[in-house]
Amino acid sequence: MYFKIIAIFILAASRQIPAQETSNxxxxxxxxxxxLSKINYESDxxxxxxxxxxxxxxxxxxxxxxxxxxxxxxxxxxxxxDPFIDLKANMTISRITDGAQVELxxxxxxxxxxxxxxxxxxxxxxxxxxxxxxxxxxxxxxGSFKFTTHGNGRPLIWTLSxxxxxxxxWPCKDTPADKADSADIWITCDESLTPVSNGVxxxxxxxxxxxxxxxxxxxxxIAQYLISMxxxxxxxxxxxxxxxxxxxxxxMVHYNFPERHNAAREDELDRVIPMLEVFTEKFGTYPFFDxxxxxxxxxxxxxxxxxxxxSMGVYFTDITAHELAHQWFGDKITxxxxxxxxxxxxxxxxxxxxxxxxxxxxxxxxxxxATKMIAAKKAVGSxxxxxxxxxxxxxxxxxxxxxxxxxxxxxxxxxxxxxxxxVMYKYANDEKLSYSVxxxxxxxxxxxEVSGIxxxxxxxxWLYGENYPFYNYYxxxxxxxxxxxxxxxxxEQSENSNPVFFTMPMDIKIEIGxxxxxxxxxxDKKKQRFxxxxxxxxxxxIIDPDDWILKDVFLLTDIGSNNVPVYFxxxxxxxxxxxxxxxxxxxxxxxxDVSISIFDLTGKKLFTLLDKEMRSGxxxxxxxxxxxxxxxxxxxxxxxxxxxLGAKSKKMIYLK
Numbered sequence: 001m002y003f004k005i006i007a008i009f010i011l012a013a014s015r016q017i018p019a020q021e022t023s024n025x026x027x028x029x030x031x032x033x034x035x036l037s038k039i040n041y042e043s044d045x046x047x048x049x050x051x052x053x054x055x056x057x058x059x060x061x062x063x064x065x066x067x068x069x070x071x072x073x074x075x076x077x078x079x080x081x082d083p084f085i086d087l088k089a090n091m092t093i094s095r096i097t098d099g100a101q102v103e104l105x106x107x108x109x110x111x112x113x114x115x116x117x118x119x120x121x122x123x124x125x126x127x128x129x130x131x132x133x134x135x136x137x138x139x140x141x142x143g144s145f146k147f148t149t150h151g152n153g154r155p156l157i158w159t160l161s162x163x164x165x166x167x168x169x170w171p172c173k174d175t176p177a178d179k180a181d182s183a184d185i186w187i188t189c190d191e192s193l194t195p196v197s198n199g200v201x202x203x204x205x206x207x208x209x210x211x212x213x214x215x216x217x218x219x220x221x222i223a224q225y226l227i228s229m230x231x232x233x234x235x236x237x238x239x240x241x242x243x244x245x246x247x248x249x250x251x252m253v254h255y256n257f258p259e260r261h262n263a264a265r266e267d268e269l270d271r272v273i274p275m276l277e278v279f280t281e282k283f284g285t286y287p288f289f290d291x292x293x294x295x296x297x298x299x300x301x302x303x304x305x306x307x308x309x310x311s312m313g314v315y316f317t318d319i320t321a322h323e324l325a326h327q328w329f330g331d332k333i334t335x336x337x338x339x340x341x342x343x344x345x346x347x348x349x350x351x352x353x354x355x356x357x358x359x360x361x362x363x364x365x366x367x368x369x370a371t372k373m374i375a376a377k378k379a380v381g382s383x384x385x386x387x388x389x390x391x392x393x394x395x396x397x398x399x400x401x402x403x404x405x406x407x408x409x410x411x412x413x414x415x416x417x418x419x420x421x422x423v424m425y426k427y428a429n430d431e432k433l434s435y436s437v438x439x440x441x442x443x444x445x446x447x448x449e450v451s452g453i454x455x456x457x458x459x460x461x462w463l464y465g466e467n468y469p470f471y472n473y474y475x476x477x478x479x480x481x482x483x484x485x486x487x488x489x490x491x492e493q494s495e496n497s498n499p500v501f502f503t504m505p506m507d508i509k510i511e512i513g514x515x516x517x518x519x520x521x522x523x524d525k526k527k528q529r530f531x532x533x534x535x536x537x538x539x540x541x542i543i544d545p546d547d548w549i550l551k552d553v554f555l556l557t558d559i560g561s562n563n564v565p566v567y568f569x570x571x572x573x574x575x576x577x578x579x580x581x582x583x584x585x586x587x588x589x590x591x592x593d594v595s596i597s598i599f600d601l602t603g604k605k606l607f608t609l610l611d612k613e614m615r616s617g618x619x620x621x622x623x624x625x626x627x628x629x630x631x632x633x634x635x636x637x638x639x640x641x642x643x644x645l646g647a648k649s650k651k652m653i654y655l656k
Contacts, residue, residue, distance in 0.1 A: 001142075001162060001326075001345065001395070002302040002319045043175035044084045047073045050126070052180045052224075054170055057188040057211075058195070058231060060155040063147040066134040069171050072099075073129070075121035083129070084114045086167035086174035091135035093171075099128035111167055131171040141165040141391065143300055150232060150299055151259045155193060157231040158298040158311060163338050163394060166224040177336050177437055179221040187229055188213040195231045196255050196296040198222060198307050199288075218308065220288055221435040223334045228306035230296035235261040237269060241276045241293075243285060250276070250286055253294035253309075260297065268315045269295070275321050278358040279328065279351065282421060283428040287332035287435075293324070305348070307331045318352045325351030328428045336437040338388040342463065343438055345395070346383070346404020353405065366547065369409050371574060373550055374585055374620055376403035376468070382498075383407065383463050384440060406550050407462045413548030414458060414505055415451040423450045457503045457524075468550040469502040470494035470617065472589075475541040480533070487532045489541055491523060501526040509545040512536040518545075552618050554589035568645035573623070577653035581624035584609070584639055590616050592644040598623065599638040606630065606637070625654065632656070 049071060056067035071085065087093070088111050096104045096115055105116045115129055137145035143158070144165025150156045159169060167174045187195035191212045199218025206212050234255035241250040254269045272293075276286060286293060288308045296306075300313040305326030312323070329347035349372070357365030379399035387393050394400065412420040427433070427446045444459045475489045487510055493501040503524040510517045512534055521530050543553045571585040584596060594614045598607040607630070609621055623639070625632045634656045640649040 001304045002322050043086065043173050043178065045177075046077050046080050047075050047083050047127075049073050049173050049178050049180045050182075052172065052183040052227070053186075054184065054227070055186045055188075056170065056229075058157055058229070060147055060157060060190065060193075060231075063136050064134065065137060065169060067132075067170060069131050069133070070099075071129045071131070071172070073127055075123055075125045075127065078122050079120045080125075081117050081120040082114055083117070084112050085129065085131070085171050086111055087113050087131070087133065087171040088135075088138055088168050090138055091133050091169075091171075094132045094134065096132070097130045099130070101130075104129070113171060133171060137169040140168065142304075144168040146299075148299055150257050150297075154233055154257075155190070155231075156299060157189075157193075157229065158296075158300070159229045160298075160300065160304050160311065161225040161227070162304065163225060163388075163391060166227065170227075172224045174224055175337070176223040176225060176334050179223045179334060179435070179437065181221050182219050183217070183222050183227060185216045185218075185227060185229070186213055187216070187231065189231050192233055193231050194234045194236075194255065195229060196234065196309060197229055198227060198291075198309060200291045218288075218291060220291070220307070222307050223331075223437075226305070226307040226331055226334075228296075228304070228309065228311060230255065230298055230309070230311055232257065232297070234258075234296070237261065237266055239270060239273065241273050241286075243280060243289065245280075246285060246289065248289065250289055251292050253292055255294070255296040257297050265315070268320070271317060272320060272324060274359060275324050275355055278355050279325060281358075282354060282424060283325075283328045284425055287327055293327065295320075295323075305330050318356075321352050321355045322348045325354075332435060333428065333430075333433050334437050336439050338394045339385050340439045341385060341394055341400055342383045342404045342407075342440065343443060345400045346408060349401045349405035350408040353409070369406065370547065372402045372405050372409075373547070374583070374618070375401075376406045376550055377552075377618055378620075379403040380466075382466055403550070410462065410504075410548060410550065411447065411455075411458065413546075414455070415447065415453060419451040423447045426450055461499045461502055465498045467496055467498075468552075469496070469504070471543055471551055471553045472556050473541070473543055473553065474556045475538075477534075477538050479537075483535055485534050485537055487534060487538055487541065489530045489532070490527070491530070491543070492527045504549055506544050506549060507546065508532075509542040510534055510538050511540040511542070512538050552587060552616075554616065556589075568643055568648070570641050570648040570650060572650060573639065573652045577655045579655050580626055581622055582652060583620050583622055584641070585618065585620045586641050586643075586648075587618040588614065588616055588643055588645060590645070594619075595642045596621060597640050597642075599640065601636060601638070606632075609639075 051072040053070040056065055058065050093108055096106050098104055107114045121127060139145050141164060142160045144161050145168050146158050148156050166172050185197040187197060188211050189195050191210050195214045197216035199216050201214060202217050203215040204212055235258040237254045239252050241252060256265055280286060291308050293308055295310050295312045298311045298313055302313050303319050303323045304311045305323045310323040325348040330344035335341050335343045353365050353368040356368050375398045381399060383399060383404055385394050423446055427443055433442055440463055444455060448455050471491055471493060473489060473491045477485050477487045480486050505520060505522050508519045508521060513536055517534055519532055569587045573582045573584050575582055594610060596610040597605050599605055609623055632654050634654055636651055636653055638649050638651055640647060
C-alpha cells in the first residue's frame with residue numbers, strides 16, 4: 001500500500017514526480033487518514049474460514065448497504081459451539097442462519113458477533129453461518145468504506161479495509177492470519193455504475209429495478225482486507241501480458257474515471273507490462289495468472305494492493321510497481337499479523353528499486369536506495385512492530401517502508417547477488433508459504449538455507465533491534481620496507497541501546513594514488529582494529545564505499561581520544577531540479593552550531609532555513625520557497641551549510 005499527502009495528489013495531475021520523491025509521504029498521509037484510536041486485535045482461532053460468499057447491494061443515494069454473507073468454515077477443535085465473527089457495532093444484523101436455513105441465536109456487542117450453533121462441532125467438521133445485515137458503513141482507518149464523488153459530482157464508492165476496516169462493511173473474521181480458500185463477491189448497484197472486485201467476472205445480471213449485479217469470483221486464497229469494491233461509471237482499458245515461460249497470456253483490465261482516461265493514461269498503464277517482465281523473472285510467475293491483473297481508480301492519495309485489482313489514486317511509476325509487487329509479497333504470501341508487516345511493505349518498497357535497476361541501470365538503483373536510507377535513518381522502533389494497536393505505528397513510512405526496503409538491500413550485500421535472488425525466488429514460491437501467511441522467521445529460514453550462512457545476528461539487529469550504526473574510524477600507515485606499507489584502521493561504534501553495537505561484514509576501500517584496493521572484513525566488536533598491507537603509500541581509507549550498510553561514518557583524528565571528528569559532508573539536494581520542494585542533507589561528526597542559507601547568484605541572501613545546534617549524525621532539511629514565504633523565479637540558487645567544521649556550498653535548480 002502506498003500513501004501520499006493531498007497536496008501531492010493535486011500536484012500529480014500536472015506532472016510526473018520522480019520515484020524517490022514520492023516515498024517520503026507515506027507516514028504523514030496515513031496519520032492524516034487514520035483516527036489513531038486503539039484497536040483490540042483479536043479473532044476466533046477455533047475455526048478456519050474456507051469460503052466467503054458476499055452478496056451486497058450498495059446504494060449511493062441513501063448511502064446504505066444491504067447484504068448477505070455466507071461464511072463456510074471448519075472447526076479446529078472439539079466442542080466448538082459459539083464461534084464469533086467481526087462486524088462494526090453500527091451495522092444491523094436482521095438474522096443469522098446455518099447452511100440449512102435454520103435460525104441461529106446471536107448477540108452483537110461492540111464489534112463482535114457471538115453465534116450459538118445448534119450443536120457442538122468436532123475437529124474437522126464443516127459448518128456455515130449466513131449473516132443478513134444492513135446499515136451505513138463507517139469510514140475510518142484509511143477510508144475503509146467511502147460514499148463519495150469524482151469529476152463533476154459523479155457517484156463513487158470504494159473500500160480500503162487494511163488493516164482493521166473489513167468489518168466496517170461486511171461480517172468476517174478480521175485477521176490476515178486466516179485466509180479464505182476462495183471467495184465470491186456479488187455486487188448490486190445502479191445500472192449506470194460498474195462494480196469492480198477481485199478475481200474473474202463470471203456474470204452480469206440485469207435486474208428489473210434499474211440495477212445490475214456483477215458476480216466476481218476468485219479461486220485463490222485471499223485475506224479479508226484484500227477483498228475490495230470500487231464502483232463508478234468507469235471507462236475500461238485492456239491490454240495483455242504474455243508470459244513466455246508459460247506460453248500464455250494474462251488479461252489486464254484498467255478501470256479509469258472517464259475524465260482521466262486518455263492516451264497518456266493508457267501509456268502509463270502499458271508500463272505495467274515491463275514491470276511484469278521484471279518481477280516474473282525475479283519472483284516467478286504472476287501469482288493470479290488464471291484470473292487477471294488491473295487497476296481501479298479511486299479518490300485516495302495513494303494506492304492499495306487489492307488482490308488482482310489494485311486501487312489507484314495516483315499512477316506514478318514507483319507506486320504502480322509497488323502495488324504490482326504486492327501481488328507476490330502481501331497477496332500471494334501475506335503477513336500472518338501486523339507485527340510482520342515488513343514482509344508486505346518492505347518487500348514492495350524494495351521492489352521499486354528492483355524495477356528501476358532492471359530498466360534504468362545500477363546507478364538509478366543506488367540513487368533510489370540512497371534516498372530510502374535518508375528516510376530510514378529517521379525510523380523509530382524495530383521493524384518488527386511491537387505495538388499493533390496504533391495503525392500509524394504499523395505503517396510508519398520511515399520504518400516499515402523505507403528502512404524495511406534498506407534491510408533487503410543490506411541482506412543482498414551480506415549474502416551476495418546470486419544468493420539474494422535465489423532467496424527472493426524461493427521465498428515467493430515456497431510450497432508452505434505460497435497463498436498462505438508468513439512471519440519474519442519464515443523468510444529468515446529460507447535466507448539461511450539458500451545462503452548457508454547463519455543470519456541470526458543480521459535479523460536480530462535489523463528486524464528486532466533499533467537505529468543504525470555510527471562508525472568512528474581512524475587510520476594511519478607505516479613503511480615496512482621492500483615497497484610495502486602497513487595500514488592500520490581502528491573502528492569504534494558509538495553507543496547504541498539495542499543492539500549495543502552492530503555486527504556486519506563490510507568493505508574497506510584503500511586508495512593508493514589513482515588506484516584502489518578493496519578488503520572485506522567482519523566487524524563484530526564495538527572497538528576493532530584491522531591491518532592491511534599495500535604496495536603504495538595510501539592516500540585515503542573509505543568505510544563501506546558502495547553504501548551497502550545503513551550507517552553514518554566519521555573520520556577521527558585519533559580514535560579513543562577527545563579530539564574532534566573532522567567529518568563534515570554536504571550531499572547534493574534531491575530532487576534537483578525541483579518544484580515545489582527539495583531536501584538538503586548533511587552529516588557532521590560532532591555536535592555543532594549549524595546554519596543553512598539560500599542565496600541567489602549575485603550573493604544576496606534570500607532565506608535562512610536553519611540556525612541552531614545539531615547533534616552528530618546525518619540530518620535532512622526540506623526547502624520549499626512557497627512555504628518559506630517567498631516566490632522564486634526559475635533559475636540556479638546556492639545553498640550554504642556552515643558548521644564548526646567549516647562551510648560548504650552547492651548549486652540547485654528551481655523550475656517554476
